[in-house]
Each structure stands twice: as C-alpha cells, then as structure tokens.
Amino acid sequence: MTKLTVVMSGFDPYDGVEVNPSLIVPRTLAAQGVAGNPDDYDDPLHDVDVTIRSVILPVSFGSAWPQLEAVLEREHPDIVIATGLKRAARGILLERCAENLKDAEKPDADNVIPERGPIDESGPAAYWTGLPLRAILQAFARDNIPATLSSDAGTYVCNALFYHLENWASRQDKALAGFVNLPLVNEQPHPQHGLPLDQQVTAARDVVRQSARYFLGAVKSPSLLP
Numbered sequence: 001m002t003k004l005t006v007v008m009s010g011f012d013p014y015d016g017v018e019v020n021p022s023l024i025v026p027r028t029l030a031a032q033g034v035a036g037n038p039d040d041y042d043d044p045l046h047d048v049d050v051t052i053r054s055v056i057l058p059v060s061f062g063s064a065w066p067q068l069e070a071v072l073e074r075e076h077p078d079i080v081i082a083t084g085l086k087r088a089a090r091g092i093l094l095e096r097c098a099e100n101l102k103d104a105e106k107p108d109a110d111n112v113i114p115e116r117g118p119i120d121e122s123g124p125a126a127y128w129t130g131l132p133l134r135a136i137l138q139a140f141a142r143d144n145i146p147a148t149l150s151s152d153a154g155t156y157v158c159n160a161l162f163y164h165l166e167n168w169a170s171r172q173d174k175a176l177a178g179f180v181n182l183p184l185v186n187e188q189p190h191p192q193h194g195l196p197l198d199q200q201v202t203a204a205r206d207v208v209r210q211s212a213r214y215f216l217g218a219v220k221s222p223s224l225l226p
C-alpha cells in the first residue's frame with residue numbers, strides 16, 4: 001500500500017470571526033481521513049493510505065511560517081495544504097499564486113504591522129500553486145461546491161505563509177503545496193457569503209483527494225491549465 005502524508009494548516013480566530021473555518025476544517029478532516037474505497041479499483045486512492053496531520057497557526061507574520069516549517073521538518077509530508085479565511089468570499093477560493101509582498105493595513109496577532117515590502121528580498125516575484133486546481137474544480141462541481149479560482153490571496157498573513165510554503169516546496173525533491181481560502185461558516189444558505197461547515201469539509205476532502213491523485217500521477221493535466 002502506498003503511504004502519503006498530508007499536512008493541512010489553518011489559522012486561529014481572525015477578523016472578529018469566532019468560528020474560523022480554517023481552524024475547524026483541517027482538524028475535522030484529519031480526524032475523518034479521506035479513505036479511498038478498497039473495493040473500487042477505479043478509485044485511484046483505493047490502495048493509498050493517506051495520513052492527514054492538522055496544525056493551527058497564529059495570525060502572525062513572524063511566527064506562522066516558523067511553526068508550520070517545524071511541522072514540515074518533522075513530518076516530511078508529500079502534500080501541504082494551507083487554509084485561511086476570506087470573510088467576503090461566497091464559496092471556496094482556490095489560490096493560484098503567492099506574491100512576494102507583504103502590505104498589511106492592520107496589526108497581526110503580535111500587534112505588529114510589518115514594513116511594506118518583499119517577503120524574501122532575493123526570492124522570485126511570485127510562485128504558482130502546486131495543487132491541481134482544475135481537477136479540484138471538477139470534483140467541486142460533482143459535489144455542488146461553489147468555488148472560484150483566485151489570483152490573489154491578499155498581502156496579509158495568508159499570502160506570506162503561502163509564499164514561504166511554495167518557497168519550501170521549490171526546495172523539495174517532490175512535494176506539492178498550495179493554499180485554499182475558505183468562506184465564513186454559514187449554516188443557512190446565503191446568497192453572498194459563506195458555506196455550511198460540512199460542505200467546507202467535503203471541499204477540503206476533494207482538495208486532498210485530487211492533490212493525492214495528482215501527486216501519484218493519475219491527473220494528467222498541468223495544474224494551472226484547463
């Protein structure tokens with residue numbers, strides 16, 4: 001049986017929102033797992049054992065990445081999926097690209113507003129995500145999950161973590177990493193904002209399953225192309 005390790009990160013409560021879905025969804029998925037169906041030979045994960053580790057990070061420019069990096073050094077994951085909250089989002093936002101820029105308008109959890117400028121003075125302007133976004137969107141369509149591709153995770157802590165993470169992934173032999181923004185938890189259907197929690201967990205399961213398939217070579221199309 002092939003073994004894969006996935007690290008899924010989230011953030012502490014943020015932006016006055018008591019229930020940050022990115023705090024609950026990774027923990028829930030780590031507890032539930034994403035088991036393939038061992039009797040279904042068409043299921044590319046039928047003989048894959050996927051372990052998910054969740055980690056919750058502070059909304060801090062200074063310590064979110066070092067805390068995630070420590071987990072990556074310990075777990076040596078094959079796939080890393082970072083998540084955060086975008087409170088204005090209607091559905092799931094699949095982030096395409098991490099920008100080498102921090103530009104915060106409000107203090108972080110350490111009460112720090114970092115100086116505006118690049119995250120890494122000598123790093124590239126941006127990194128593409130490593131996740132197979134098109135395959136994930138197709139899985140979302142099958143599961144009726146509202147989602148869009150997003151070209152910009154902002155210039156706050158989420159983007160900074162995403163950038164450090166892709167920088168890390170670029171130095172690994174083989175590791176996929178990306179960032180997914182979640183909307184508010186809204187149990188009642190709402191025309192503009194939010195999704196129920198169980199739909200968000202289903203979405204995260206789709207992200208893990210499609211990323212695992214891609215990692216194992218079962219998804220053919222390059223991640224950013226149609």
Ligand code: PCA
Nearest residue numbers: 011014084085156157158
């Ligand atoms: N969202 C923030 C940081 C933590 C979170 O959940 C952001 O958009 O940068």
